[in-house]
Amino acid sequence: MAINLDIVLKRPNKIYHEGETICGILSIHSPTEIKHEGIFLSIEGVVDLQISTQNIGTFDAFYNAVKPIQLMMCTLDVAQSGRLPGGLTEFSFEAPVKPLLNKVLYESYHGVFINIQYLLKAVIKRNFLNKDIHKSLEFIVEHRSHSDAIANKVDKFVINQNTLTNVNDCANIPKFHIIGMIDTVICSITQPFKGELKIEHSDVPIKSIDVQLVRVETCGCAEGFSKDCTEIQNIQIAEGNVATGISLPIFMIFPRLFSCSTTKTANFKIEFEVNISIVFEDEHLVTENFPITLIR
Template sequence: MAFLDIRLKKVNKIYHEGEVLAGLVVVQSKTDVQHQGITLVVDGSVNLQLSSKSVGLFEAFYNSIKPIQILNYVVNVAKPGKIPAGKTEIPFELPLKPKVNKSLYETYHGVFVNIQYTIKGEMKRPLLAKDLTKSLEFIVEYKEQKEKAQPKPVPFSIAPDSLQNIKDKSGLPRFSIKGKLDSASCCIKNPLTGQVIIDYCDAPIKSVELQLVRVETCGCAEGYARDATEIQNIQIGEGDVCRGLTIPMYMVFPRLFTCPTLSTSNFKVEFEINLVVVLQDDHLITENFPIKLTRF
């Protein structure tokens, strides 16, 4: 049996536009291997899909959601021939350049928007022998960005009167929740910080949580589909928390599931923070904060 592998020089696999993607194609076999050539395919694409609730809304729009290719080229690294038994390493260097009129976005794994970069090696074999393939994902990050994170503190105060989406407020307990987000403009490499104080609450509290939400929009001329999904939920207070106590907020942004806020003609990726106070009877008091993420 012969094995094909791809090894990148950078251990963390993080690259920037304009850099060189360098590494080795490794072929291992106990016997000589006859082949019809070894190729490398570098691909970068944005895959969009609609949620099930949006599919029936606009059929034309559904058909127009095709992958957006932003990077694609094929390179031959070995001509047809024979590779000797043992371990053979074939070096390669490929420039990371987007297609004409395209730009490289940061790697992002979402629900309805997926931005992914892969390098795939393929060794064509003679008849009856199975072709060997190996695919590897690498990560693209911005080298520079015009917009940098500027501190924008967001103080907040939540009381029964400030709540929306509730018609009858007569059955609500009395409560007052105050605090602040240190900034609504965040550098993705730094944690989101802030504080919350439960001044008073007549009903016993079960939990205080911080929720990170992605808001993905896919669309074209026919219309737009906007969907919000949870990325992570962190508990910052457990049980009937002390009144008047400052509870710190601290949330690290997970790599791959977040990226700098992105807005293009076909899709958008935005982020929000929800502060959720869960009462003992499982009713929720929620405050929503749109945030902007940047790389720097």
């Protein structure tokens, strides 16, 4: 006998801000009458932290001390124990989006070592002869927009063999000169990351130019911290013997959930960087790094 339990929110995009109310419906469809021991709905917000495997040896002493951080918890009694008729039964619900005492609702974020998730969890309790029926649904918490407070400050840059700081032997790098600009390094997450660059000279033809968005996740506790950089997305803006003297546009959309407002707390940090990677036809690779701050 298949019993279908579903959670339907009245807001299709599932995006909420602190202080708002989540409204929705619990939908239960059963082919026959069922007995239950109560129907419950919980609203949870949790930060899950992990230490990368490459740091386990170094941080083994505090590895088990990195525990989930509870941000939000609310439980609703949707229905007392009883019976549900066959067919479709719906229960409406409302719940406030508010943090636990002395906690902060950070933006929803799916990372590699840090995950910030907000979930609705519904359960139909059954007797010991039947399994409980569970259903969960993620909703998204965002900060209210303050992007109108951003003052665009153009960041001009020059990349050549003399400006590179992450190369051990610059003598082997082909001589080249690239100029460019970025609209701002304090970026609205709802707006594209924009700029341009121009190759003024290169001894060796340039094979490819990529723009990479990188997350920098730091997590730990008083005993120590683990910091890891991982790529979120890579966008190729030029390919194949790239011509000199032509302005190449830089345009990148920040992906939903895989990026969030820059966040710094006592237990974890979520920061972002943009890399411009240049690959020459002789396979030399050079990268210029731009730390950025994301706000909403």
